[in-house]
Amino acid sequence: MENQPSNGRRAMEEELIKGCETANQLLEVLVHKSNTTHEDVELEGSVQPLVEDLVRKVLCSFTNTLLLLNTNNINDVSKYTIKDAPSSVKCPETQGTDEACKSFFHAEKRRGCxxxxxxxxxxxxxxxLEDGYAWRKYGQKITxxxxxxxSYYRCTHKYDQGCPATKxxxxxxxxxxxYRTTYYGHHNCKSSLSPEIMIEPAFSSGSSMILSFTSTLTSKEGYPFSSSLSSSTKLEPMEVIQDDHIVQNQLSSSDYLLLSDYGLDFNY
DNA sequence: ATGATTTGACCATG
DNA sequence: CATGGTCAAATCAT
Structure with a gap:
């Protein structure tokens, strides 16, 4: 199956258009919301999930575009863009052999494999970042x-729900x-948060993804995905970071974008 | 008392 | 043998 040379470009255009349209919808929702009275609490409540969904779509489109830009083989579109989350954990990197899969799963229970x-x-x-899941630290190592x-974390529900996710x-x-956070496997546990505000599904695909997030938030309450969360991984103390500091750093630091050429700036 | 974290040991892989 | 991922007992926090 040969790809036409313009496939990647077209896919990027489509993603940008999609993002643009979704942003417009979001704008409409927000404008409409600001026109309603403050007593309209019920309406506000129904708008919130829609807004979250639209924001997620916009971010998804931008991320897809960035991923497309970031890949060497721009024609291999489907491999890099974000579609629906896969339903189960796949064998190592899909190009892994059946044998590799077997040995992986066979070894899963044994200590040290x-x-x-x-x-x-x-x-x-x-x-x-709070990612909406409850993690339990099970080890740390100097590498x-x-x-x-x-630090090594597994899902809190590893044993009660058999959730295989680790990070x-x-x-x-x-x-x-x-901090570089690497996620392995997918959650199959029932988490306390609604899917709308989970980060992972939006970025899941068969192949590995590399994203660079920068946040200027300094309090736990301000975390984009913290919501009404109470059971997530305890956060280490962190320093207050100035906005201009971040921007400057994004522009000047190259090794911190080691795996990605793009810093996504999420200012909520 | 219960659940989370720390930390050294264990062990498969290359 | 070095490395890195995991286990589990001890310890800590609530």
């Missing part, structure tokens, strides 16, 4: 060529603090 799936997705962030500890958090630089 640690062949991993490819990362499901990955983020770089100046803060430790080769890394100045800082790497690693690696601090990659000191000033400003930057």
């Amino acid at each position: 640690y062949k991993r799936n490819a990362p499901t997705w990955e983020t770089n962030s100046s803060i430790l 080769l060529n890394a100045k800082y500890l790497r 690693q958090v690696q601090r990659t630089q000191e000033d400003p603090p930057l």
Whole structure:
């Protein structure tokens, strides 16, 4: 199946148009909302999920575009853009052989057999993002060529619901603090949050994803995805980061975008 | 008392 | 043998 050379470009255009249209819808919703009276609490309540959904779509479109821009083989569109989340955990990187799959799953229970799936997705962030799931730390390690500890987390529901999701958090630089969070596997547990505000599904696909998030938020209440959450991973203390500092850093630091050329700035 | 974190040991992989 | 992912007992927090 040959791709026409313009496929990638067209896909980017489509994603941008989609993002534009969704942003317009969002604008309409917001304008309409501001025209209603403040006593209209009921309406406000019904608008909120719609707004969240639209925001998610916009972000998804932009992310898709960035991913398309970021891939060498721009024609291999379907491999990189974000579609629906896969229903189950796949074998390592799809190109892995059946044998590799078998040995992975066979080894899953044994202690010390640690062949991993490819990362499901990955983020770089100046803060430790709440992602809406309850994580439990099960280990930490100083790794080769890394100045800082790497922490290992599994889903709290690993045993009660058999949820296979794990993540690693690696601090990659000191000033400003930057954390790389790598997720493995997908949650099949029932989490306390609605799917609308989960980050993961929007960014899930068969192949690994690399995103770079920068947030200027400084309080837990301000986290984009914290919502009414009470059971997520406890956050380490963090420093206050100035806006201009972040921007400057995005522009000047190249190694912090090691895996991605793009810093997505989520200012809520 | 219960659940989360810390930390050294364990062990498969290359 | 070095490395990195996981286990589990000890410890901490609530």
